[in-house]
Amino acid sequence: MSSSVSPADAAVALRSLPRRYRSALQPIDDPQVDEWAERVGPDGSSALDHLVQASRGITVVHQALRQALNASSPPTLPPGVMDPAARAFDTSHGTSVDAELDLLADEAEAAATTVVDAPGEAWKKTATVAGGGGEVSTLQLLAELVRTGVDQLKAAQQAFDHARRQSA
Numbered sequence: 001m002s003s004s005v006s007p008a009d010a011a012v013a014l015r016s017l018p019r020r021y022r023s024a025l026q027p028i029d030d031p032q033v034d035e036w037a038e039r040v041g042p043d044g045s046s047a048l049d050h051l052v053q054a055s056r057g058i059t060v061v062h063q064a065l066r067q068a069l070n071a072s073s074p075p076t077l078p079p080g081v082m083d084p085a086a087r088a089f090d091t092s093h094g095t096s097v098d099a100e101l102d103l104l105a106d107e108a109e110a111a112a113t114t115v116v117d118a119p120g121e122a123w124k125k126t127a128t129v130a131g132g133g134g135e136v137s138t139l140q141l142l143a144e145l146v147r148t149g150v151d152q153l154k155a156a157q158q159a160f161d162h163a164r165r166q167s168a
Helices: 007-025 032-038 047-070 097-117 120-124 138-167
Strands: 126-129 134-137
Touching: 007 047, 007 097, 007 138, 032 047, 032 097, 032 138, 047 097, 047 120, 047 126, 047 138, 097 138, 120 138, 126 138, 134 138
Parallel strands: none
Antiparallel strands: 126 134
């Protein structure tokens, strides 16, 4: 996603994520759905793993965006804000699809609210990413926030569809 995503479009995209994930990971009322979501896909991660990465990643990037939007001078943000590989979260803690979908819904709504409530001049602010990440704009952080949810959704759909086909 380019850094030219508008705040209004980003808010719509963020608010659509819970519905899109629920549709992808719970497409039918079948007891096997949770099992399919937990099966490891061709990329080495399950659909549930991707859901965890999305919900936790949105939390991290949202916190950084909120910090940058509200700072009086450019803040320094952790490297994982713009580097998805640096924000790999432990997915072996026994969470459920329902619990993660609820967390994703809460985090996506909170992020969308932050975006909608930000004044126009806040979108001209910048921040510094620690560890040599350089300077990023609030619009780049916004694009990363949406990209995190969308990219993990695509990967979750692929893993889920693969698991479903394997059980057929």
